[in-house]
Structure formats: structure tokens, C-alpha cells
Amino acid sequence: MNPAIEKPEVKTLGILGNGQLGQMLATSIAEQTNLTVNLYDLRAYDETSLQQFLNANDRISYETENIPAHIVIQMESVESKVYPSLTALKTFQNRLTEKNALRAAGIATAEFHAVNCLADIHDAVTKLGLPIIMKTTTEGYDGKGQFVLRQPSDATAAWAEIGNRELIAEAFVPFIREISVIGCRSETGEINVWPMTENIHHEGILRYSLYPAHGFSKEKQAIAERYIEQIANSLDYVGTITLELFETEDNLIANEVAPRVHNSGHWSIEGAKTSQFRNHMLAVTGQEITATDSLYPAVAMINVISDETPTEAANGMSDTHVHSYGKEARPARKLGHVTITADNSDDRDKKITQLEGLIPEGVWSK
Numbered sequence: 389m390n391p392a393i394e395k396p397e398v399k400t401l402g403i404l405g406n407g408q409l410g411q412m413l414a415t416s417i418a419e420q421t422n423l424t425v426n427l428y429d430l431r432a433y434d435e436t437s438l439q440q441f442l443n444a445n446d447r448i449s450y451e452t453e454n455i456p457a458h459i460v461i462q463m464e465s466v467e468s469k470v471y472p473s474l475t476a477l478k479t480f481q482n483r484l485t486e487k488n489a490l491r492a493a494g495i496a497t498a499e500f501h502a503v504n505c506l507a508d509i510h511d512a513v514t515k516l517g518l519p520i521i522m523k524t525t526t527e528g529y530d531g532k533g534q535f536v537l538r539q540p541s542d543a544t545a546a547w548a549e550i551g552n553r554e555l556i557a558e559a560f561v562p563f564i565r566e567i568s569v570i571g572c573r574s575e576t577g578e579i580n581v582w583p584m585t586e587n588i589h590h591e592g593i594l595r596y597s598l599y600p601a602h603g604f605s606k607e608k609q610a611i612a613e614r615y616i617e618q619i620a621n622s623l624d625y626v627g628t629i630t631l632e633l634f635e636t637e638d639n640l641i642a643n644e645v646a647p648r649v650h651n652s653g654h655w656s657i658e659g660a661k662t663s664q665f666r667n668h669m670l671a672v673t674g675q676e677i678t679a680t681d682s683l684y685p686a687v688a689m690i691n692v693i694s695d696e697t698p699t700e701a702a703n704g705m706s707d708t709h710v711h712s713y714g715k716e717a718r719p720a721r722k723l724g725h726v727t728i729t730a731d732n733s734d735d736r737d738k739k740i741t742q743l744e745g746l747i748p749e750g751v752w753s754k
């Protein structure tokens with residue numbers, strides 16, 4: 389390579405956010421002795437300490453897209469060293485710009501309508517029909533900031549409950565199930581995609597993910613891979629990217645994008661040739677990414693929510709890996725996850741049944 393255009397080696401990477409995703413990113417590359425990873429606790433933010441952090445690291449990444457606007461503005465001072473780019477972060481922070489970007493990249497989404505006042509909700513009903521899912525355009529996660537509008541007379545209640553700010557109205561997608569696909573793109577434009585998982589939520593929180601999804605189709609995996617390539621290429625994206633999808637009878641409809649590693653990809657730590665965390669770290673530090681194939685015919689990831697006691701059932705179980713995030717127990721809080729690897733879906737499902745205590749009643753069904 390011509391030394392004149394050779395990029396300097398990245399020696400320090402700063403990650404905004406020091407939660408479990410930041411920790412798993414850091415440990416995924418722990419053996420790489422020439423890279424120092426620093427985590428910044430966004431909850432302890434102050435302008436001076438953040439600026440020092442932004443200036444001190446060769447590159448900056450982030451574990452969450454829920455970064456407040458004043459911090460994003462401050463990140464602009466070091467824009468060229470932020471990976472994934474600030475353009476990508478801003479695009480996926482807002483459900484309207486996100487949907488427009490998906491559409492522009494040729495990816496199917498629900499029909500939608502921007503809502504800035506009560507009258508816009510009535511226009512949305514005319515355009516989209518009923519029911520409609522109303523969502524705040526920013527800062528919604530795990531189903532928060534949402535309202536299902538079933539009849540036109542619900543509009544006032546919807547505006548009172550989540551309105552008085554920018555909303556998006558989405559046509560209801562009659563999906564069979566929810567799927568996610570995670571990929572990683574390097575600076576040189578190489579893209580590797582992990583096998584997609586089926587994701588089961590309860591009360592807005594992911595409870596478990598399965599690979600392969602029941603009745604998994606190669607055609608749909610191919611659509612999912614094409615979608616990741618289209619959205620990542622369209623933004624010259626660098627790093628791991630997650631696309632949450634609705635599976636319908638004959639298609640996949642994009643719901644939202646996370647410009648980061650995702651809970652539904654935690655299985656890749658033990659289950660794939662390279663984890664979502666490691667490839668993100670390789671990509672954002674300007675290195676080549678490596679293979680994402682699954683190492684096992686069947687894998688499950690079960691979240692540990694509110695209480696870690698049920699993980700005791702995993703003691704002595706083969707091919708079962710318990711991860712504890714070392715967090716204080718609190719209702720609805722993610723405290724860890726358990727990954728199961730298996731030779732086939734039946735064995736995997738038997739093991740999930742043994743760990744049923746981790747899953748709310750009625751939510752695990754084979």
C-alpha cells in the first residue's frame with residue numbers, strides 16, 4: 389500500500405456507554421494488546437469530561453443510539469473519528485428519518501405518516517386505515533412511547549398520552565413473527581451477516597431468540613442479507629448494524645434499525661465463528677472483519693430479567709453458557725443472558741424447557 393495514504397493504526401477506542409453492551413464490546417477484543425478500549429459512562433456526563441474523552445481517543449464508537457441531542461452536537465467536534473458515522477447515528481435516532489432511509493435503500497417498511505398535531509392523526513387514519521401504531525419519533529425503546537389507535541375517536545387520547553411532540557403513525561403490519569438480522573460492514577465495504585433469529589418479546593422486552601427460526605427459509609435469509617447490504621452500503625456504514633423485521637407470509641418488512649450490536653445477537657459470542665461484538669470492534673478500528681457463520685445447527689439466547697435465581701437450573705447443563713452482567717436486580721431489568729448451543733432444534737428446545745423458569749409463563753412454546 390502507498391504509505392502516503394496508509395491510515396494511522398488505531399491505538400485507542402472510546403465507547404460512549406458503559407453498560408453490558410459496552411462491556412461485551414471491550415472484552416471481545418481483550419487479547420488485542422495494541423488496542424486500549426475506554427468506556428465513558430453517559431449517566432455521569434459533563435461537558436468537560438466528555439470533550440476530554442472525545443479528544444483523547446483515536447476513534448469513538450457508542451453502545452446505544454439513545455444519546456441526547458446536546459451530546460451528539462458535542463460529538464460533531466470529532467466527527468471524522470466517530471464510527472458508525474454521526475450521519476448513521478442521527479438517521480436511526482429518529483423513526484421518520486430511519487424509515488425514509490430504509491425506503492430510499494429499497495427496503496420494505498410499513499406505510500407511515502408524520503404527525504405534528506391532532507389533525508395529522510386524522511390524516512393518518514385516512515391514509516393508513518386502522519389500526520395504527522403511533523410512536524414518538526425519538527427516545528422510544530422496548531415499546532415505550534407507543535399508542536395503538538383502533539378508532540378515529542382514540543386520536544385525542546393518543547395525542548394527550550404521547551403527543552405534543554413529533555410522532556410517527558404506522559400502518560399495522562399483520563406479522564407472523566418478529567425476526568432480526570445483524571450484519572457488520574468494514575471500512576473497505578466488506579459485509580458479513582449472521583444468521584437471522586426469531587425473537588420472542590413479552591411486555592415489550594426481548595425474552596429469547598432462536599436460531600434457526602422455526603420453519604426457517606433460505607429465501608427469507610437471503611432477503612434479510614440483501615436488506616442489510618442495501619442499508620449499510622447506502623450510508624457507507626462501518627460497524628455492526630441490526631435490522632428488526634416483521635415476517636409476513638411472503639416478505640420481510642423492516643421495523644427499525646439499531647446502529648450497534650443487539651440483544652438478539654448475544655448468541656454469537658459462543659455460537660458463531662466471530663461474535664457481533666468482535667466484528668464491530670474490528671470494523672470501527674479499521675481492520676478486516678471475519679466470518680459470521682454459526683458454529684452449531686441450533687442456538688438459543690434467553691434473557692435473564694428481574695431475577696437471576698432461575699439460572700441455577702443451568703448448573704451442570706452441557707453447552708449452556710450463563711452470562712451475568714453484575715447488575716443489581718430490579719423489575720424488568722436485563723441482568724444477564726444464557727446461551728444454549730445444540731446439534732439440532734429439538735435438543736435446543738429441550739434445554740430451553742429445562743430453563744423455563746427464566747421465561748414468563750405461557751411465553752415459551754415449542
Ligand code: AMP
Pocket residue numbers: 498521528529530531532558559560561562563566589632643644
Ligand atoms: P418498536 O418499538 O418499534 O420495536 O415496537 C415495539 C413492538 O410493537 C414491536 O416489537 C411489535 O411487536 C409492535 N409493533 C411496532 N410497530 C408495529 C407495526 N407497524 N405493526 C404491528 N406491530 C407493530
